[in-house]
Amino acid sequence: MSTTTAPKASRSQEPRRKAAVTDRERTENSLARKLVAPAIVLMLFVTAFPMLRALYLSLFSYSLTAPDDREFVGLSNYWTALSDELFWRDTGNTVMIMLVTVFFELVIGFAFALVMHRLIFARGLVRTSILIPYGVITVVSGFAWQFAFSNSNGFVNGWLPFIGDDFNWFAQYDSSMIAIMASEIWKTTPFMSLLLLAGLAQVSEDMIEAAKVDGATWFQRLYKVILPNMKAAIMVAVLFRALDAYRIFDNIFVMTAGANGTESISFLTYRQVIEQFQLGIGSALSVLLFLSVLVVAFVIVKVFRVNLADARQES
Amino acid sequence: MALTGKNKDRVQRGGMVLGVALVLGWCLLPVVWIISLSFKSQAAVTNGSPGFFPSSGGGAGWDNYRDLLFDDQYAQFRRSILNSIGISLIATILSVAIATLAAYAIARLDFKGKKFVLTTALVIAMFPVVSLVGPLFDMWRTIGLYDTWPGLIIPYMSFTLPLAIWTLSAFFREIPWEMEQAAQVDGATQWQAFRKVIVPLAAPGVFTAAILTFFFAWNDFVFGISLTSTEAARPIPASLSFFVGNDPFNRPASLLAAGAVVATVPIVILVLFFQRKIVAGLTAGAVKG
């Protein structure tokens, strides 16, 4: 990925360094490698190595409860997964969760960011509060919302008009999904709003003032001046959150355990590997999950032309 | 309709108050709810006790907390608090130490492979962790790391390194490196200059990275349920999800809520004390990263 660029500090030294002796360059290179090595080794040990192993295992029919029956089956695990309606249903669920939650987080998060940006009082209080959902464990958020929606111990049914007190949110697909997404949106909107706040801070006040003087309405200023100027921040926030939402697992595990067709692709993979001990097909799903994340990342980067370098204001 | 300046101010101020109220309500309502739920009595919960606050006669006082913290039956949960604190702290310290070295190199030195480091970090930050638990479980059971503290510390370190590296390199870029050169002119080696001059300056950034790393480790669920199976290493989120009360068939909602509150307290304390740093770190790491 060519979206990362060298930091300023080192770039400014380039001309001087070019002229410097190669000895120094060599020392610097070797020091840098030593400094970076532990991080690289550790990151690859826990990701690349297992991923390669998953790639290998995915070619076998292999169940942990019958290890002696392990058998090479080529690509047939991939065929089984890709031709299964369950795989596509869960992928569909995951994509829907991703789109809906990111949309709401973006809208609500932007509103929150505007409030925080203009805030003249209670700054500390608001910022402290907004960090609490971010810090709350996802599992706790899942429980809080599950109990809130529960018809025996929750308050949502009592507060919402047009909803009977007996209504069971977890009895069917639509309402279960709403509950899951409510928890997801609640927990992650603050994160989104902080990223957007940083973006807002980059929009020059002079430009807004100038637009004001020209007689632009509030909406015109928003669409013509503010949003275009913080596009990079928005896109980075969307990229990060979308990839995070695509991996949704905790909330589903806690709230429905996949009942009523509310499984995500992560949950499906987890069940094959950890609950059913089907390491063969489970590994194939792991590989597919990884590939699909790459596809999502690629699509977002290409379609929205996210430029991480832009976000760093270094372009 | 034109507003006079004074009225406009008033409208703006009113809108501001409304906005603040909405933000606070959004952020705190579910937290207040879970606290309120933790004061409902277990009997009331078993028989159904809808409503935001405990019904009259359905309150439990501090009973749920007392049970959770002192009753033998919940020793497992208490053990998981110890696990979570220990595992998260060790992972944080090690991860930040390693990330500091890497971030220094990225922010300060020019070397071949910098792009590789940054790209690797980026890809790992996007990695779907679920796709790793299968092979990791298989590896851990062979090596003997399954259901141990290191078995969780190692993956936590790997997955917090990208965040820590980004945050730290963003901070490090702001450091006045001339001071290091000055030290070098005075005869210090590059390593001494780094240790004596830069480390103290970098401390706030390191600290921020540490908090964010701790949040990640504290929040993790996938590794926590997949790579443990007893109280030997099970962290809080996994422990909460397997929580069993007196009624083996239903989740003891109010007791669980008390557990959730206990698990949230350390986070709230961190947020209260270090609000400014966390905001700075989040935006530095993600937007500038």
Next chain:
Amino acid sequence: MRVRPTAGPRQLAVATSLVLAGTLLTACGGGDGKPTLNWYINPDGQDTLNQLAEDCSTDDYDIEIQLLPASATDQRTQLARRLAAGDSSTDLMSLDPVFVPEFASAGWLEPFTGDLADEVLDDDVLEGAAQTVQWDDQVVAAPQWSNTQVLWYRKSLAEAAGLDMNQPVTWGEVIDAAASQDATVGVQANKYEAYVVWINALIQGAGGNILDPDTVEDGRDAKVTIDSDAGKAAAAVIQKLADSGAAQPDFTTSNEGTSLGQMYPDDGPGEFMTNWTFVYQNYAGAVGEAGGPPDEAALDDLGWARYPQTVAGEDSAPPIGGITIGVGAFSDNVDFAQEAAVCITSSEAQTQLAVNEGLMPSRQSVYDSDALKEAYPADLLELWRDSVDTGGPRPKSAYYSQISSAIQSRWHPPTSVDPNTTPKRSAEFLRQILSGEALL
């Protein structure tokens, strides 16, 4: 070996140890050479099981309790993961009988042999329980207690509906009776193991089976027989309840606990409920408390009858559950563990579990003991023993966990069950799952 924080802010460490002083102390214990046997228990009857662990500890070893999660599926997952990792500290485990074949065929259970085998499985053990602990002609676990379901109801409710409970009743009659009185029928229909218990009992009550009993032990080659008249009859019962006014509000997420509170509501006629044996103790111990009978008269109004028939005139097949004790094959102390297993499944142990926890014995002699006759009404004891003796087991297959998940995925939510399609679709799916051609 446990790893301790090697470094860290001192204040935090101090605060931690203050909060957790008690936990730390127990964690530091041991190490004097006397082995500790870990016994993984499910959460039913924790108090008595803790007592048993203490009583059965000897000069040679201590038994320490480790608690498993509440759902049968999670219990299996936790244990299986440890055993797949070849864990030597898994000494004793409380196993749901349905998972015994899977664990035994994976070589995770140390079989009882010789005298020990005769001791854990003598003539005194009830037939239904004895079946569940044998695999490949070996005794692979020791029965500890046997569970079964009966129909619990309010006598006043049955009377008002004009239902004669002295005769065997059918599901159809029970549902109609409840609906006629604005009452409900409590079942277990969440997407979990006990829903399969219900489905299996309904199918067997109509004379059928999920898998052909003659080939079920062949694992992947078992013949799928759920798409039959019996399967359709079972689906018809579920559909009838789902469509009637007698379904409880949380029908699709109901479990053994959710329907307990409906028996003695603040107002209303109560319910019919199929549920396990613990129900009696649950209500008898909660007189005057929230959710329990308001007074003794109300407790006397609690009735019990044999599990309802799926088809009128055909004997019902009450579900069988319970717990068997397995010994981990990788345990460092297999001999001690087997000795301990005998102790925690002894007649005395079973008596304590029955009297204190409502978990019924798997031995005939314990049913006949004075302690039980004192603790339970005679007709209830007889009903239970009868149910265990004539009940229907779930498929005895090494692939049971997949079979169960496959059934759950096609029969849940219960509101979607249709006799014309559900048995057929689940049969196709089961075949695919068993041959590894579909995702679960």
